[in-house]
Amino acid sequence: MDGKVITNKEVDYHGNLVVMLFNPTCEHCQDQTDLFEKNIFLFKKSKLLMIAAPTMGPYLQNFITTYHTDQYPGTIIVGLDSNSTIDKTFRYESLPQINIYDANRKLIKVFSGNRPIDSLKRYIQ
Numbered sequence: 001m002d003g004k005v006i007t008n009k010e011v012d013y014h015g016n017l018v019v020m021l022f023n024p025t026c027e028h029c030q031d032q033t034d035l036f037e038k039n040i041f042l043f044k045k046s047k048l049l050m051i052a053a054p055t056m057g058p059y060l061q062n063f064i065t066t067y068h069t070d071q072y073p074g075t076i077i078v079g080l081d082s083n084s085t086i087d088k089t090f091r092y093e094s095l096p097q098i099n100i101y102d103a104n105r106k107l108i109k110v111f112s113g114n115r116p117i118d119s120l121k122r123y124i125q
Contacts, residue, residue, distance in 0.1 A: 006049070006079045015045030015125050016108075017101040021086055024056050024063035028114050029096045033067045036076070039117050043075050045125040050078045051086060 011017050020036075022029035036048055050069065052060060057080055063069075069076045098111040100123040109123055 006077055010077055011047065011049060011105075013045070013047065014103045015047065016103065016123055017105065018046055018048045018120075018124065019099040019101065020048065020050045021095060021097040021099075022050055022052055023095050024052055024059040026095050028094075030063075030067065032096045032098070032114050033063075033069065035114075035117055037068055037072075039121075039124075040072055040075065042117075042121060042124045043072075046123075047074070048076045050076065051081050052079075053086065054080050054082055054084075056080065 020029075020032065022033070024030075033050070060078065060080065064078055069078050094113045096114065098115060098120070099107060100109040100111075100120075102108050111119070
């Protein structure tokens with residue numbers, strides 16, 4: 001990882017934001033990422049922001065390379081939660097957790113665990 005800080009600027013656009021809380025070593029998270037990558041054509045206005053816990057740093061570059069997330073700059077953003085925002089902001093039961101925010105960044109849907117693309121398609125623009 002290059003240590004890039006993700007700010008509001010990266011998610012300041014007019015479209016839905018798909019936030020996926022994930023663990024790069026989690027098989028379910030890997031499967032969900034693979035599903036998103038195979039359906040990247042659906043993301044015309046939406047972006048996918050993938051956030052992992054800070055302890056996952058050593059595994060992140062291998063995950064990025066394996067699942068090709070770096071091949072979609074501007075559409076897929078992968079990073080670490082450097083200031084424990086996940087624990088302070090989100091309640092989650094299982095990973096991956098997918099939170100969908102509208103263009104005004106209002107939470108409109110939460111999915112816990114893997115989801116087929118058919119259940120996500122209506123939220124991706």
